[in-house]
Amino acid sequence: MKLPDVISSPQSKRIKNAAKLLSRRGRRAAGRFLAEGPQAVREALASPDAVDELFLTEAAAESHPEFVAAAQDSRIFLSIVTEEVLTELASTVNSQGVVAVCRTLDVDLTSVVTKDAQLIVVLSQVRDPGNAGTIIRLADAAGADAVVLTSSSVDVYNDKTVRSTAGSLFHIPVVIGVGLPEVTELARARGLQVLAADGNDAAHDLHHPWETGLDLSARTAWVFGNEAWGMRPEDLEVTDASVAVPIYGQAESLNLATAAGICIFESARNQRM
Amino acid sequence: MKLPDVISSPQSKRIKNAAKLLSRRGRRAAGRFLAEGPQAVREALASPDAVDELFLTEAAAESHPEFVAAAQDSRIFLSIVTEEVLTELASTVNSQGVVAVCRTLDVDLTSVVTKDAQLIVVLSQVRDPGNAGTIIRLADAAGADAVVLTSSSVDVYNDKTVRSTAGSLFHIPVVIGVGLPEVTELARARGLQVLAADGNDAAHDLHHPWETGLDLSARTAWVFGNEAWGMRPEDLEVTDASVAVPIYGQAESLNLATAAGICIFESARNQRM
Numbered sequence: 001m002k003l004p005d006v007i008s009s010p011q012s013k014r015i016k017n018a019a020k021l022l023s024r025r026g027r028r029a030a031g032r033f034l035a036e037g038p039q040a041v042r043e044a045l046a047s048p049d050a051v052d053e054l055f056l057t058e059a060a061a062e063s064h065p066e067f068v069a070a071a072q073d074s075r076i077f078l079s080i081v082t083e084e085v086l087t088e089l090a091s092t093v094n095s096q097g098v099v100a101v102c103r104t105l106d107v108d109l110t111s112v113v114t115k116d117a118q119l120i121v122v123l124s125q126v127r128d129p130g131n132a133g134t135i136i137r138l139a140d141a142a143g144a145d146a147v148v149l150t151s152s153s154v155d156v157y158n159d160k161t162v163r164s165t166a167g168s169l170f171h172i173p174v175v176i177g178v179g180l181p182e183v184t185e186l187a188r189a190r191g192l193q194v195l196a197a198d199g200n201d202a203a204h205d206l207h208h209p210w211e212t213g214l215d216l217s218a219r220t221a222w223v224f225g226n227e228a229w230g231m232r233p234e235d236l237e238v239t240d241a242s243v244a245v246p247i248y249g250q251a252e253s254l255n256l257a258t259a260a261g262i263c264i265f266e267s268a269r270n271q272r273m
Numbered sequence: 274m275k276l277p278d279v280i281s282s283p284q285s286k287r288i289k290n291a292a293k294l295l296s297r298r299g300r301r302a303a304g305r306f307l308a309e310g311p312q313a314v315r316e317a318l319a320s321p322d323a324v325d326e327l328f329l330t331e332a333a334a335e336s337h338p339e340f341v342a343a344a345q346d347s348r349i350f351l352s353i354v355t356e357e358v359l360t361e362l363a364s365t366v367n368s369q370g371v372v373a374v375c376r377t378l379d380v381d382l383t384s385v386v387t388k389d390a391q392l393i394v395v396l397s398q399v400r401d402p403g404n405a406g407t408i409i410r411l412a413d414a415a416g417a418d419a420v421v422l423t424s425s426s427v428d429v430y431n432d433k434t435v436r437s438t439a440g441s442l443f444h445i446p447v448v449i450g451v452g453l454p455e456v457t458e459l460a461r462a463r464g465l466q467v468l469a470a471d472g473n474d475a476a477h478d479l480h481h482p483w484e485t486g487l488d489l490s491a492r493t494a495w496v497f498g499n500e501a502w503g504m505r506p507e508d509l510e511v512t513d514a515s516v517a518v519p520i521y522g523q524a525e526s527l528n529l530a531t532a533a534g535i536c537i538f539e540s541a542r543n544q545r546m
Contacts, residue, residue, distance in 0.1 A: 138531055143521025171523040207542045248416025248541055250444040258411055258534035261527070265535045268521055269480045 003061060003068065007081045010088045014079055018055065018101055019088050024155045031104050033157035035169075036095035038064060043167030044100050045070045050170055053077045053101035057086050060097030067098065094163060104157060105169065106176045112146035113186045113221070119144040119267055120187060120221040124180045124235055126153045126256065128227050133164020134257040135224065135264075140168035142268040148175040148183050180223070184238045187221040194239045196223045196231050197263050199253045202244035206266055214241065216270035222263055227256045276334060276341065280354045283361045287352055291328065291374055292361050297428050304377050306430035308442075309368035311337060316440030317373050318343045323443055326350045326374035330359050333370030340371065367436060377430060378442065379449045385419035386459045386494070392417040392540055393460060393494040397453045397508055399426045399529065401500050406437020407530040408497065408537075413441035415541040421448040421456050453496070457511045460494040467512045469496045469504050470536050472526045475517035479539055487514065489543035495536055500529045 007015065018034065020026030027033045032052060035044045038060075044050045045067065054071045061068055061080055071078040086092060090099045113120060121139040126132050132154045139147045149156055156162075156176055162169055175183075184194045193215075196202075204214040223239055225231035236242060245254060245262050254262070280288065291307065293299035300306045305325060308317045311333075317323045318340065327344045334341055334353055344351040359365060362372045386393060394412040399405050405427045412420045422429055429435075429449055435442055448456075457467045466488075469475075477487040496512055498504035509515060518527060518535050527535070 134528060134531060137524055138527065140522040141518075141520045141524035141527050166524070166526075166528070168522075168524050207538075207545065245414075245538065246541075247414045248545075249413040249441075251410055251414035251439070251441050253439075254411065254414050254534070255407060255439070258407060258531055261531035261534050262538045265480075265518065268519075272480065272521075 003080050004078060005080070006058060007079055007085055010085050015081070015085055015088055018053065021101065022159070024158070027104070027155070027157050032101050033104060033162065034089060034159060035100045035102050035162050036090040036098065036159065037163065038096055038098050039167050040162060041067065041098045041100045043170040044102050047170040050102050050105065051076050051100045052103055053079070055079050055081050055086060055089060055099040057081060057083050057097035064098065090159070105174060106156070107173045109148065109175045109178050109183065109186060112173045112175060113183070113190055115190050117145040117190065117192060118219050118271060120146050120148065120192065121264060122148045122150065122180070122183055122221055122223040123153050124150045124223055124231065125226040126224065129154050129158045129160035130164045131227055131257045132156065133161040135260045136165045136172065136174065137168040138257070138261045138264055140172040142264045144172065144264065146173040146175060148178065150180045150183065151177045180235055181238045184221065184223070188240070192219045192221045193241070194221045194223060196225070196236055196239040196242045197245070197259060198231050198236065198242040199244050200230065202242040204241055204243040205246050206243050206263060207246050214243065216267050217273060220267050222267065224256060224260050276353050277351060278353070279331060280352055280358055283358050288354070288358055288361055291326065294374065295432070297431070300377070300428070300430050305374050306377060306435065307362060307432060308373045308375050308435050309363040309371065309432065310436065311369055311371050312440050313435060314340065314371050314373045316443040317375050320443040323375050323378065324349050324373045325376055326352070328352050328354050328359060328362060328372040330354060330356050330370035337371065363432070378447060379429070380446045382421065382448045382451050382456065382459060385446045385448060386456070386463055388463050390418040390463065390465060391492050391544055393419050393421065393465065394537060395421045395423065395453070395456055395494055395496040396426050397423045397496055397504065398499040399497065402427050402431045402433035403437045404500055404530045405429065406434040408533045409438040409445065409447065410441040411530070411534045411537055413445040415537045417445065417537065419446040419448060421451065423453045423456065424450045453508055454511045457494065457496070461513070465492045465494045467494045467496060469498070469509055469512040469515045470532060471504050471509065471515040472517055473503065475515040477514055477516040478519050479516050479536060480519050487516065489540055490546060493540050495540065497529060497533050
């Protein structure tokens with residue numbers, strides 16, 4: 001296969017346009033975001049129409065001929081760039097010389113919170129990109145129907161978030177920019193129970209749900225709050241019940257992503273029993 | 274309370290000695306390590322004889338009079354330092370002006386893998402400090418008896434590991450520097466089943482244990498492998514059985530800490546049913 005000429009100038013128009021996607025503002029204006037690294041880009045290429053443009057270093061084009069072929073098959077604009085130019089778009093360590101410009105993927109709330117939805121994961125005021133990405137990956141693994149990030153949460157198209165999803169961003173529908181009350185109201189109207197994960201004064205214990213009348217096999221929207229302060233009182237008010245992961249030892253709490261993993265998989269387990 | 278004079282020179286002997294603990298070599302030579310941030314230091318001070326020396330900025334001494342009092346009560350050497358000097362010992366963002374020199378805490382394998390141990394967490398070739406720390410915190414939260422880091426795992430006294438444990442390093446016994454076969458042999462001799470968490474070709478499914486004769490309520494040593502390549506064949510061989518967290522969606526895998534959380538809490542749940 002004939003490769004295009006190598007772009008060696010960071011001043012190239014294509015590079016400068018793609019680099020704008022490093023900021024939230026640039027992503028919003030273009031409706032595009034960057035995915036870096038072979039794993040993310042492989043998943044992006046497998047997702048119909050997700051990739052708009054592909055940047056590879058010469059070394060990456062050599063070790064990943066399948067990316068070159070996919071670009072040619074799908075008429076995706078392919079640029080071969082120097083290592084130095086690639087650093088304008090991504091951390092070279094994580095990207096391994098592979099960066100894709102992708103179309104934003106978020107969908108409407110009403111398209112995912114339906115009467116068939118079994119498990120929805122809602123992030124309310126989650127601010128750490130790594131946590132958000134890890135929970136999207138967890139939700140995908142648990143077979144959840146969708147992930148919703150409320151308007152005050154981290155940008156799902158942030159490079160760290162995209163990387164932490166390990167490709168799951170291209171598997172599971174994501175909704176952004178909605179208020180928590182809007183989500184919980186629709187979930188309830190569609191017959192889902194709305195559970196808040198809350199370490200403090202929760203009404204229910206995840207490991208002893210029946211003792212307090214909680215049915216974890218029911219269709220559920222799980223709401224996870226901020227990593228530092230958890231759920232605010234006004235956010236708890238729009239949920240149906242609060243549930244705590246029991247702490248059997250001396251730790252004060254769990255970190256957000258591990259607590260979310262335990263809750264989400266406990267619902268997935270109960271729903272399949 | 275009268276505070277000592279402020280140390281403003283990074284060349285001060287106390288500071289230079291403490292800064293040596295930033296390297297693994299220095300920690301090993303001194304049998305000491307650094308804990309940073311109010312949460313970790315609070316837990317360290319609550320642990321008998323754990324703290325050797327305490328460094329506070331003036332601002333931190335003012336906002337945490339309890340640390341000054343604890344140092345005086347326990348005859349812990351207290352130094353008040355400038356912000357600049359503190360950066361020689363810690364990232365100021367995470368430390369919030371609070372750093373303690375602590376005595377290393379690791380204990381003998383035989384003291385924790387006993388005939389009464391219910392749940393032991395073993396990290397084999399885990400290399401990421403954040404993952405190791407998060408799993409120590411999880412093990413503490415789940416009420417596990419101990420965490421064992423095999424000799425090829427990350428240093429438990431690394432600043433990032435200590436920070437990720439969020440104080441749990443001072444709650445739960447930790448064993449370091451042993452080989453995996455030594456751990457699994459002793460665990461088996463003490464009547465624990467040895468389970469390997471393994472995403473690929475596992476014999477058992479964490480959510481359907483009975484179908485393949487796995488009893489998750491039994492006394493268990495869980496072994497978690499490297500974040501990239503998982504468990505090596507020779508490591509799997511010294512365990513009794515491999516268990517996978519079921520993947521219901523399209524994700525290829527879970528990250529190590531979230532998978533460990535799901536496994537550890539599933540054992541804790543079954544053991545308490």
